[in-house]
Amino acid sequence: xxxxxxxxxxxxxxxxxxxxxxxxxxxxxxxxxxxxxxxxxxxxxxxxxxxxxxxxxxxxxxxxxxx
Numbered sequence: 573x574x575x576x577x578x579x580x581x582x583x584x585x586x587x588x589x590x591x592x593x594x595x596x597x598x599x600x601x602x603x604x605x606x607x608x609x610x611x612x613x614x615x616x617x618x619x620x621x622x623x624x625x626x627x628x629x630x631x632x633x634x635x636x637x638x639x
Contacts, residue, residue: 585609 579592583601585608590601600606612618 580589581592581599582588583590583605584599585605586601588601588605590598592598595601597603597606600609
């Protein structure tokens with residue numbers, strides 16, 4: 573039986589092939605790419621699509637304790 577090559581994935585940030593097994597930064601190729609991606613989420617460059625919700629409707633859906 574032939575040895576299969578190690579599985580690689582493309583880094584979502586820079587598209588460099590990166591090993592899946594033994595890679596602590598997966599799916600990224602490096603800690604740097606991982607931190608750049610995290611920073612983009614923190615700066616709200618990425619967003620998850622969702623419907624806008626009226627804040628008053630949220631108060632009715634989620635019971636908040638009275639102070």
